[in-house]
Each structure stands twice: as structure tokens, then as C-alpha cells.
Amino acid sequence: MVRCSNTLVGILNFIVFLLSIPILSSGIWLSLYGHTQCERFLDKPMIALGAFLMVAALAGVVGSCCRVTWLLWFYLCVMFLSIVMIFCFTIFAFVVTNKGSGETIPGKAYKEYRLGDYSEWMQKRVNDNHHWKTIRSCLYEDTFCNRLEFFSGRYHNASEFSKKDLNSLESGCCKPPSDCNFTYISPTHWNKTSGTYKNPDCNTWDSDNKKLCYDCQSCKAGFINNLKTSWKVVAIVNIVFLVVLIIVYAMACCAVRNNKKDERYAQF
Structure with missing residues (x-):
């Protein structure tokens, strides 16, 4: 038996x-x-x-x-x-x-993300050009920035947009960091102001829908923050x-x- x-x-x-x-x-x-x-x-x-x-x-x-x-x-x-x-x-x-979490910005509902706040292993992975090229392609194909722009009529100025609770990818990849002090046009369209920028992401930002802040350090940090939740x-x-x-x-x-x-x- x-x-x-x-x-x-x-x-x-x-x-x-x-x-x-x-x-x-x-x-x-x-x-x-x-x-x-x-x-x-x-x-x-x-x-x-x-x-x-x-x-x-x-x-x-x-x-x-x-x-x-x-x-x-x-x-x-x-x-x-x-x-x-x-x-x-x-x-x-x-x-x-x-390690790592979003940084609260005074007067804004959304948080912003710094790559240096996360583990070194995570940083090395996203800073590798080969890996980031694949990740960037996936992020762009997801079109979450386009969806954010689709509702741009709700946010007529920067003050109204600051009340939007963005997720880590939207905050890091679809808009420039707040310390750039760019002029708000729409959630994914900001005009650069003259002057020098301490944050290198300010130079990387481009209002072109195919570029935006997908190559910014803030986008990489937002991706890691989003990945953290899934991994946990x-x-x-x-x-x-x-x-x-x-x-x-x-x-x-x-x-x-x-x-x-x-x-x-x-x-x-």
C-alpha cells in the first residue's frame, strides 16, 4: 500500500x-x-x-x-x-x-526621488547603460507620462499641479525636479529658465515627449522606488x-x- x-x-x-x-x-x-x-x-x-x-x-x-x-x-x-x-x-x-524613500517637498503633494538615497547595488544596475536602455524602453512603452498629459486640463498652473499626488515614476520621469524652477506649461511641458543648475537633471530635461526626464537620475530613482514595493x-x-x-x-x-x-x- x-x-x-x-x-x-x-x-x-x-x-x-x-x-x-x-x-x-x-x-x-x-x-x-x-x-x-x-x-x-x-x-x-x-x-x-x-x-x-x-x-x-x-x-x-x-x-x-x-x-x-x-x-x-x-x-x-x-x-x-x-x-x-x-x-x-x-x-x-x-x-x-x-534604503531609500521619497523626499517630501514643502507645498507639494508629490514626493521627489534622489538616486543616491538607494542601495549601491540598485544604483549600479540602473546606471549601467545597457540595463537602463532596456528599462527606459519599457517605461516609455508604458505611456504613463502620456496619460498624465491627457489630464493636463485639470492643472492650469504650477500651483494646481503641485496638488497632484504623483507616483514615483510620474514624479521622477515625467517632469523636471522642483529645484530646477522651470516655467510650468503642462504636466510634461516645462520651459527652461536661464542660468546654471546645480542639479544635472535640469540639463537632461527635455519637453520632447520621447525624452522628458527618462534619462534623469530622478527617473532612475523613481524606478527603483517603484521596484522596491514589488520586491518587498x-x-x-x-x-x-x-x-x-x-x-x-x-x-x-x-x-x-x-x-x-x-x-x-x-x-x-
Whole structure:
């Protein structure tokens, strides 16, 4: 009779196998039919994740239900490596997202963001021209600055616009920093004033819809701040996932022990 731990491991891995099918299919679809660079950016990770889950789940199902011990040992090795990797990533995510937040500007509802406030690892990633070119393309394709401009009729002057609660990307990428003291025309159109600027973003700013402040340090900081929220959510989900993995790993260890007992009984 197949023991309880073997059955549970088999059922759980069969569910994982079913989940891996849409993940793998989505990755393949994005690779073949993705229209934008942002969509295609996710295809390879999704294909790799789907294939990994499918192979690991099949090893768990066959090893536990058919009592193939070597497959269960392979499954245990994969599970152990997964637990270690997820644990390390979770700690890393908390460390690199621990620093930095928006700066409150007197008289304005929105905050502004400085790249130097965030972790050095994050700064290096966005300051790399190759990485930022890809990120910048994704930000531009999202057209959030265009949506902000679409409602420009609500903000007839800088005072009214200052009451708008912008998110970190809108604040960092769609408008110049407040210390530039540019003349407000619309949320994404500001006329430069004469003089020298202490903030290099003031020179980078351009009212051209394709440029704006996408290459500004404030835009990179806004992107990091937005990423921080996502990474913290992922880190919390990872903690829950780790607990589940450890429980399944313990059951798989019991399944290996059961298989060994059955093999010994079969010898007599």
C-alpha cells in the first residue's frame, strides 16, 4: 500500500505540474508573439521557470507514486537547492530594498526621488547603460507620462499641479525636479529658465515627449522606488512559499524512507 507521505507528495507535485503548463505556454507565446520589448523581456525567465517546475514535478510524481527511489533523490536535491536559492534571494531582496524613500517637498503633494538615497547595488544596475536602455524602453512603452498629459486640463498652473499626488515614476520621469524652477506649461511641458543648475537633471530635461526626464537620475530613482514595493511583496510571498517547500521537502524525505523500506521487504 502506498503510504500517506508518498500520496501527498504525488498529489502536490501533480498540482505543480499542472501549474507549470500555463507558465511554460505563456513564455513560449511571448517569445513568438510579443509585440514590445517589455513583453519579450519576460519570455526566457518564464520558459525556464515553467520547464524547471515541470521536470521537478514529474520527478516528484513518478518517484513517490511509482516508488522510484533515485527519482525521489533527484527531487530532494532540486528541492534543497530551490529552498537555499529562494532563502538567499529573500534575504537579498530585503537588504537591497531597505534604503531609500521619497523626499517630501514643502507645498507639494508629490514626493521627489534622489538616486543616491538607494542601495549601491540598485544604483549600479540602473546606471549601467545597457540595463537602463532596456528599462527606459519599457517605461516609455508604458505611456504613463502620456496619460498624465491627457489630464493636463485639470492643472492650469504650477500651483494646481503641485496638488497632484504623483507616483514615483510620474514624479521622477515625467517632469523636471522642483529645484530646477522651470516655467510650468503642462504636466510634461516645462520651459527652461536661464542660468546654471546645480542639479544635472535640469540639463537632461527635455519637453520632447520621447525624452522628458527618462534619462534623469530622478527617473532612475523613481524606478527603483517603484521596484522596491514589488520586491518587498515578492519577498513576503517567498517566505510563505519557503514554509510550504520545507513541509513538502520533509514529506519527500519520508517518501524516500518509505521506498527504502518497501525495497527491503521486496528482497525477502
